[in-house]
Amino acid sequence: xxxxxxxxxxxxxxxxxxxxxxxxxxxxxxxxxxxxxxxxxxxxxxxxxxxxxxxxxxxxxxxxxxxxxxxxxxxxxxxxxxxxxxxxxxxxxxxxxxxxxxxxxxxxx
Numbered sequence: 001x002x003x004x005x006x007x008x009x010x011x012x013x014x015x016x017x018x019x020x021x022x023x024x025x026x027x028x029x030x031x032x033x034x035x036x037x038x039x040x041x042x043x044x045x046x047x048x049x050x051x052x053x054x055x056x057x058x059x060x061x062x063x064x065x066x067x068x069x070x071x072x073x074x075x076x077x078x079x080x081x082x083x084x085x086x087x088x089x090x091x092x093x094x095x096x097x098x099x100x101x102x103x104x105x106x107x108x109x
Contacts, residue, residue: 014095021093025086032078039070043078 026045033040038055052074058067 014093017093017095018090021089024089028082028085028089030078030081030085032074032076032081034073034077035070039067039074041071041074041078043075043082047079047082049075 029042029044029050031040031042035055035058038058040053042050042052044050052071054067054071058070
C-alpha cells in the first residue's frame with residue numbers, strides 16, 4: 001500500500017507540473033521574421049498573433065503578393081519557435097515520464 005501512496009503522490013506532483021507548464025505556455029511568446037527582417041510577427045500563447053510589423057519599403061502598389069508571402073513566412077517562423085518553447089516546457093514538466101509510451105496514456109513528448 002505504501003508504494004501505491006507514493007505513486008499517487010508522484011502522479012499528483014506531475015499533474016501540478018503539467019498545469020504550471022500550461023500556464024507558462026499561455027504566457028509564452030515567440031518572434032518570427034522574413035525578408036531579412038522586413039516583416040516580423042510576434043505570437044503568444046497557443047499561437048495568437050500579438051503583433052505584426054511591416055517595413056515601409058513593402059508598402060508599394062503591386063507588391064501585395066510578395067507582402068502576403070512574407071507575412072506567411074514570418075508566421076511560420078514564429079509558430080515553429082513557439083512550438084519549440086512550448087514543447088520544452090512540457091518536456092520539463094513531464095520529467096522522467098517524457099517520451100514514455102504507456103498503453104492507455106497519452107504520449108508526453
